[in-house]
Amino acid sequence: MREALERTDPEIAHLITAEERRQADKIRLIPSENYVSRAVREATGTVLTNKYSEGYPGKRYYEGQQFIDPIESLAVERARALFSVDHANVQPYSGSPANLAVYLAFCKPGDTILGMALPAGGHLTHGWSVSITGKFFKSVAYGVRKETGRVDLDEVRSLALEHRPKLLWCGGTAIPRTIDFAAFASIAREVGAVLVADIAHIAGLVAGGAHPSPAEHADVISTTTHKTLRGPRGGMLMCRAAHAPAIDKAVFPGLQGGPHNHTTAAIAVALREAGSDGFKAYAHQIVKNARALAEGLVARGYDLVSGGTDNHLLLVDLTRQNIPGKRAAKALDRAGLVLNYNTVPFDPRKPFDPSGVRLGTPAVTSRGMKESEMRHIARWLDEGIRAGASDDEGALVRIAGEVRELTRGFPAPGLEHLAG
Numbered sequence: 001m002r003e004a005l006e007r008t009d010p011e012i013a014h015l016i017t018a019e020e021r022r023q024a025d026k027i028r029l030i031p032s033e034n035y036v037s038r039a040v041r042e043a044t045g046t047v048l049t050n051k052y053s054e055g056y057p058g059k060r061y062y063e064g065q066q067f068i069d070p071i072e073s074l075a076v077e078r079a080r081a082l083f084s085v086d087h088a089n090v091q092p093y094s095g096s097p098a099n100l101a102v103y104l105a106f107c108k109p110g111d112t113i114l115g116m117a118l119p120a121g122g123h124l125t126h127g128w129s130v131s132i133t134g135k136f137f138k139s140v141a142y143g144v145r146k147e148t149g150r151v152d153l154d155e156v157r158s159l160a161l162e163h164r165p166k167l168l169w170c171g172g173t174a175i176p177r178t179i180d181f182a183a184f185a186s187i188a189r190e191v192g193a194v195l196v197a198d199i200a201h202i203a204g205l206v207a208g209g210a211h212p213s214p215a216e217h218a219d220v221i222s223t224t225t226h227k228t229l230r231g232p233r234g235g236m237l238m239c240r241a242a243h244a245p246a247i248d249k250a251v252f253p254g255l256q257g258g259p260h261n262h263t264t265a266a267i268a269v270a271l272r273e274a275g276s277d278g279f280k281a282y283a284h285q286i287v288k289n290a291r292a293l294a295e296g297l298v299a300r301g302y303d304l305v306s307g308g309t310d311n312h313l314l315l316v317d318l319t320r321q322n323i324p325g326k327r328a329a330k331a332l333d334r335a336g337l338v339l340n341y342n343t344v345p346f347d348p349r350k351p352f353d354p355s356g357v358r359l360g361t362p363a364v365t366s367r368g369m370k371e372s373e374m375r376h377i378a379r380w381l382d383e384g385i386r387a388g389a390s391d392d393e394g395a396l397v398r399i400a401g402e403v404r405e406l407t408r409g410f411p412a413p414g415l416e417h418l419a420g
Ligand SMILES: *Cc1c(COP(=O)(O)O)cnc(C)c1O
Pocket: 032, 094, 095, 096, 097, 099, 122, 123, 125, 171, 172, 173, 198, 199, 200, 201, 224, 234
């Protein structure tokens, strides 16, 4: 399969083969991860990686763009159509650089910005202290209500009125509920802020009609391409026509050099796939699966932040189970269920050893799993967490065996040869 690689670098080849096995055998519940199609993967592994293309289609600084220009234009056109936006830039190397470009487009160092606090579910790049966005800008953070676990829009509005931010960020990495883009837009309008909707996690749900779209409300939409959207690792910025020159200038030459053309091509492929009826069904099934998983966990006595989920993601507070999130996550990994430990809002524990775990259904849904498999997974999660709390290694090994049994019946996209 990888003859040249195996000959040149057997060490790396061996590790990649082992990672393939891991991705096939385990149940992957990290909500930001997915399986790309074979077509997307083929596009990333091409000679497009050999080409420099600084600039934009028709306006490059290097010759030889006869095939790169139409590739990037196709990606841009598909993004515009899929998300109903005026303009798309498909060059950001990933979600974080895409967000940094937004700051460069609209802010000067020291300007005030308002974003969701990291411990409440926001992203580092929305102004958190350890991020460049929290160091070079004066960042103010909003959170969620303690009683509901949901964004406190009254707090967002009063902070916006008090601090008059240049940018207002909505979206995040651990938000289990629908984002009210219209409400954020009205706050942004009231204070003259640029509204940025960061849909990195939910882009696939938006594309598939399983989450409302920010297109009518946000000035700028930022996204990764590799989470629910199921493309290669990358980023995109979309915006109204009026902001297009500022966004494009911020990405290049403001922040980046040459675009990763092999990624651009794979983004184009993923966007084509995301426009299909099959993808719409996929997006809706992600949400149905997350709901089924939530029901299974709630029935077993688990506390979900906000009480449940509207999207692909669940945030579980394990305080009642008397096991820290990290210990639970490590035990579950040994049981073949891969998720991540995560802070919960108002977490009394430290970020490196918090009270909760975060999980989601994009990857298992890509394998064709449905509600009945979610019921098995909820049971295994419960058994695994309890085994972790009581150091029952035997139970974890037994669950791992049962997990492998199930995953064999649901070949992962691109890894079909490892099933059966
Ligand atoms: C994942 C994510 C990002 C950053 O993406 P990277 O590709 O990891 O840099 C930004 N914002 C949100 C909300 C995310 O979930």
